[in-house]
Amino acid sequence: MIGLSTLFGIAALLAGVSAGNPFFIVQHGTATFTTRVDPIINPGTISTHVHTVVGSSSFRNEYTYENNRAGKCTTANVIEDKSNYWAPQLYRKHDNGTFELVRMNRVNTSGPDEEVHEFPEGFKMLAGSSKRSTYDDNDYTNKAISYTCLDYSGPGKPDTHGFPEYSCPQDLRANLFFPNCWDGVNNWLEGSKHVSYPASGGHDSGGPCPATHPKRLMSLFYEFHFTDNYEYTLGARVWANGDDVGYSAHGDFTNGWPTGLFPKVFEAGSSCDVGFSIEDCPVLEPIFTHSGGGTCSPDNPSVIIDEEVGESGLLTALPGNNPLWSINGAPAASNSTATSSSSSAPGASSTSQTSAAPTSSGPSAIVNPIGAIQSPAPVSSSSVSVIGDVHLSPAPTQDASAGHCKAKKRRLAAQF
Numbered sequence: 505m506i507g508l509s510t511l512f513g514i515a516a517l518l519a520g521v522s523a524g525n526p527f528f529i530v531q532h533g534t535a536t537f538t539t540r541v542d543p544i545i546n547p548g549t550i551s552t553h554v555h556t557v558v559g560s561s562s563f564r565n566e567y568t569y570e571n572n573r574a575g576k577c578t579t580a581n582v583i584e585d586k587s588n589y590w591a592p593q594l595y596r597k598h599d600n601g602t603f604e605l606v607r608m609n610r611v612n613t614s615g616p617d618e619e620v621h622e623f624p625e626g627f628k629m630l631a632g633s634s635k636r637s638t639y640d641d642n643d644y645t646n647k648a649i650s651y652t653c654l655d656y657s658g659p660g661k662p663d664t665h666g667f668p669e670y671s672c673p674q675d676l677r678a679n680l681f682f683p684n685c686w687d688g689v690n691n692w693l694e695g696s697k698h699v700s701y702p703a704s705g706g707h708d709s710g711g712p713c714p715a716t717h718p719k720r721l722m723s724l725f726y727e728f729h730f731t732d733n734y735e736y737t738l739g740a741r742v743w744a745n746g747d748d749v750g751y752s753a754h755g756d757f758t759n760g761w762p763t764g765l766f767p768k769v770f771e772a773g774s775s776c777d778v779g780f781s782i783e784d785c786p787v788l789e790p791i792f793t794h795s796g797g798g799t800c801s802p803d804n805p806s807v808i809i810d811e812e813v814g815e816s817g818l819l820t821a822l823p824g825n826n827p828l829w830s831i832n833g834a835p836a837a838s839n840s841t842a843t844s845s846s847s848s849a850p851g852a853s854s855t856s857q858t859s860a861a862p863t864s865s866g867p868s869a870i871v872n873p874i875g876a877i878q879s880p881a882p883v884s885s886s887s888v889s890v891i892g893d894v895h896l897s898p899a900p901t902q903d904a905s906a907g908h909c910k911a912k913k914r915r916l917a918a919q920f
């Protein structure tokens with residue numbers, strides 16, 4: 505069965521913070537859409553590459569909170585989760601040049617807090633960039649995207665930021681950690697600049713938010729599992745956008761959670777620190793299906809682009825005719841990153857990360873990444889509710905095992 509699970513939580517990020525903040529994993533059934541649609545990046549039109557999408561059945565090429573909420577069903581096992589979650593589709597290139605759609609097996613997601621705000625109505629954001637062809641270890645927007653090669657036959661291998669150069673018999677897992685600091689005003693800014701990673705401590709930490717993005721959001725983390733039990737061949741893994749190196753993995757989120765639910769979850773505290781056992785969280789139990797998520801058909805199948813994406817056989821070209829990057833070069837905007845600060849100023853893409861890096865740079869080093877683009881419509885104050893009152897210790901930790909890295913999980917058909 506195809507499936508996906510999403511994991512949400514407020515985890516104790518720092519030593520000294522009591523354990524027991526809410527943390528739960530939402531699981532999803534079959535991906536409802538595998539098509540060239542992306543309401544964040546390409547609203548109203550056809551996307552440049554194929555995505556695999558779960559969540560609300562009302563997904564279409566325009567996002568509105570109301571439309572998401574109106575979905576007749578959701579793949580999630582928490583029936584009120586009418587959000588949509590998507591990532592690029594992965595393909596496998598054969599020696600003869602054909603492309604085979606690679607099934608995504610599952611995903612995990614998660615989130616931390618201090619004064620944590622719930623995702624406002626209409627809120628959307630990105631992690632990673634579909635244009636990035638390089639990797640900068642000092643840039644949190646880059647570090648937040650990685651791969652874990654699951655191979656239970658030997659010692660664990662370190663995570664990589666491009667595709668690993670060996671096969672992963674128990675799945676190739678793409679890890680996409682979303683920014684958890686918000687400007688507190690905008691539901692969206694071009695390039696996802698309304699959100700940012702912490703100023704220090706790590707991309708996935710409860711480190712302090714930069715002055716430009718002072719409001720803490722839940723962290724959202726996807727772990728997409730793709731079948732990868734094939735003999736390794738260099739360049740055979742190809743994202744739907746043509747990236748055969750791997751730096752452009754990215755995730756998209758459009759909020760469809762009911763307003764007011766998360767504050768209750770946070771109030772519930774440790775009783776909602778339940779992982780997969782959502783039935784143990786009194787706030788979520790009434791809307792929990794007690795299953796691993798189900799199938800859900802598109803409300804309007806015509807949103808699916810009428811083209812073959814590889815679900816019924818090999819393709820001779822990637823949908824959209826996207827060329828392979830290694831042969832043709834990455835797209836011009838390859839250096840921009842979706843969640844970084846301004847990409848127009850030299851070095852700006854790593855600005856927030858430079859300030860975020862645990863260096864001795866003082867606050868003056870924090871460049872306002874949203875200075876020129878403050879205008880987009882603010883969310884109504886009524887839709888911005890404080891989700892909790894869990895305060896983090898001022899000292900950030902770099903301990904990645906602190907438990908803040910919750911994830912969301914998605915599961916698709918095993919093989920084809």
Ligand SMILES: *[C@@H]1O[C@H](CO)[C@@H](O)[C@H](O)[C@H]1NC(C)=O
Pocket residue numbers: 598599600601602818
């Ligand atoms: C290309 O290679 C794949 C995998 O070996 C094979 O299944 C397919 O039939 C080949 N297609 C052509 C046109 O040779």
Ligand SMILES: *[C@@H]1O[C@H](CO)[C@@H](O)[C@H](O)[C@H]1NC(C)=O
Pocket residue numbers: 834835836837838839
């Ligand atoms: C990316 O940035 C590097 C260094 O700033 C530059 O040399 C390179 O040309 C850029 N690549 C693209 C595709 O813009």
Ligand SMILES: *[C@@H]1O[C@H](CO)[C@@H](O)[C@H](O)[C@H]1NC(C)=O
Pocket residue numbers: 511610611612727909910911913
């Ligand atoms: C993601 O889900 C898997 C189960 O599929 C679990 O083993 C793993 O611990 C989860 N990751 C996180 C960060 O919670």
